[in-house]
Amino acid sequence: MVANTEPAGYQASSALKFAEPTSNKPIQAKPSGPNKLFANPGTTFGDWRDDLYRDGFAVIKGAIPLDRAEKYGDEMLSYLENFNGSMGFKRDDPSTIKTETLPVITEKGMITGYGVAHESFAWAIRQEPGVIEAFERVYDTKDLIVSFDAVNTSFPNRKDVKVNKPWPHQDQDPENPGFRCLQGLVNIFPNGDKDGGLIVCKGAHLLSEEFHKDFKDEPNKIWAWTHEWYGFTAEGMEWLKNKGCEWQKVNAGPGDLIVWDSRTPHYNVSPEGTQPRFCTYTCYMPAADATQEDLKRKKAAFENLQGTTHWPNAMHVGGIPVLRNGEPCPYNTNMPRKAPELTNRGFLLTGIPVHTVNAIKKHFATKNPKFMFLIHGDPHTGNAYLDKAGNPRFLDWQKFHIGSPFHDLSYFIVGALSVEDRRANEVAVIDHYLEALAKFGGPSLSTNDDDVMKEYAKATMAGMGWILTPYALQKKECVFPMCERYGAAIVDHKSIGIVKSLPDLE
Structure with a gap:
């Protein structure tokens, strides 16, 4: 992992890699727009969203170009062939398709362990523009998490x-009606009538609230491991049939995206012919719909390389036990076999930037009156120079304002020193500053005071503005080290946790 190409302020597992930022757009978690699906009954869109609105599902053809879909199919087959150093599976030999040559695959066809949720191909598919765009159009916002x-x-x-x-x-959840979540899967191989796949109950999503009122007190409910799941009994299936709802097998080509309303009854079937069925499950939701606790849980899942259910707010983290011959599979390292490479957009989809920016907002909105001084606001080494006698001088055109003195102090120290030098000398420099502050009439403060160091830690958050710096203003050779320095300081001082522990904003 290359330090100066990571999103600033983030230390991930060494299994994760990041590309250089491709956008300098500020991170603002916006709610869904006015054209969110179902927001305005009777709205027509003139595209596949009309199918989704009417039928509860839709197929977006060619969400991923065919050549890339074929590439992902090859990568998934290679993943199986090379699993655990190769256990004997060969893509061209059907006789090698057996439990002892493959990772644990459920009868539904799913792989849930082994860190597969963070495999290179899984993240590459999540970051496909055509896949993301489909969810943007449904939610009418670009600020999504996955x-x-x-x-x-x-x-x-x-x-x-x-x-x-x-x-x-x-x-x-049957008790929480209305459109809440759009599920999706990206189809990899040709998927026809006999090739297994998704079965949906067409149009039943529009009857969901009525159905669950009628079955509120049904005596033989199917056990559910979460309130966000409901299993249909034979009586429920008969009710849907009497309402004219029909079950339909959804066919798709390589690179097609299938989406469905979470209220839509569905299940999958196994392939019966010669064609395997490969797909990845992809689901996005507006970042604004996730709470801070959701984002905290999601961040931990990402850092620990854990999977989630389809809910992007990480409502449920982890999964069913991966058992081989009744025992935990010894090959389940919970680490991807090939590290994913996250683009700037991919990192935004983790929700971590939203989590960080919310902490920054709280930092600026919760000021400690004990630390209110006249400050400069933008001190950095670019404003410092040596005069002819070798004395340090500072020059900048800037409006002074009231704020925490540790804003100026932390901004200068963290930006001026390498991560290693700052860690070795930070306390000594702060002590020197506090001595000078007292000498020139300021209060007597000490690094031994807990609130002093907490205030300093909070102040490091301001440096995260560097992640928004366009290369037209500063060369990336400057931006990357600054992002690394401020990010490391925030991690070292646990700044986000300190800010989050403050009272919530009204």
């Missing part, structure tokens, strides 16, 4: 796994 969901690698006619029986369900 789930860390499973992948599906279903092979036809397997006799060594349990039979995949229909499990009609909806992935939404």
Whole structure:
């Protein structure tokens, strides 16, 4: 991992890599726009959203170009062939499709362990512009976060796994009606009538609230491991049939994106012909719909390389136990086999930047009256110079204002010194500053005072403005080291945690 190409302020597992930022757009988590699906009943869109509104599902053709879809298919097959150093699976030899040659794959075709949610191909697919754009159009916002969901690698006619029986369900709390979540999957191989895949109950999402009122007190409810799941009984299936709802197999080509309303009853079936069914599950939601606790949980899941369900706010982290022969699979290291490379947009989708910016907002809005001084506001080494006698001098055109003195101090120290030099000399420099402050009439403060060091730690947050600096203003050779320095200081001082512990803003 290259230090000066990481998103600033972030220290991830060494299994994660980051590309250089491709955008300097500020991170502002905006709510869904006025054209969010179902916001205005009767609205027509003139595209696949009309299918989604009417039927509860839609197919977006060519969300990923064919050549890249084929590339992802090859990468997924290579993942299986090279799993645990190669256990014997060969893509061109059907006789090698068996439990002892593959990672644990459920009868539904899903791989949930092994860090697969953070595999290189999984993140590459999540970052595909055509996939993201579809969810942007539904939610009418570009400020999205993404789930860390499973992948599906279903092979036809397997006799060594349990039979995949229909499990009609909806992935939404019956007590919380209305459109709340759009699920999705990216199809990788040609997927026709006999190739397994998604089965949906067409139009049933529009009857969801009525259905659950009628079945509120049903005696034989199917057990659910979460309130955000409901299984349909035989009586429920009969109710849907009597309402004229029909079940439909959804076919798709390589690179097509299938989306469905979480209220839509659905399940999957296994392939019966010769074609495997491969797909990745992708789900996005507005960042503004996630609470700070959600974002904190999501950040931890990302850092620990954990998977989630389809809910992008990391409502549920982890997954079902990965068992091989009844015991925890010894090959489940919970680490991706190939490290993903996150683009700037990909990192935004983790929700971590939103989490950080919210802390910055709180920092500026919660001022400690004990530390209110006349300050400069933008001191950095670019404003410092030596006169002819070798004396340090400072020159800048700037309006002075009231604020914490540690804003100026931390901004200068962290920006002026390398990470290593700052860590070795930081306290000594702060002590020198505090002595000078007292000498020239300021209060007597000490680094031994807990509130002093907390105020200093809070003040380091201001340096995160460097992540928004356009290269037209500062060369990237300057921006990257500054991002690294301020990011490291924020991590060292646990600044975000200190700010988050402050009272919430009204």
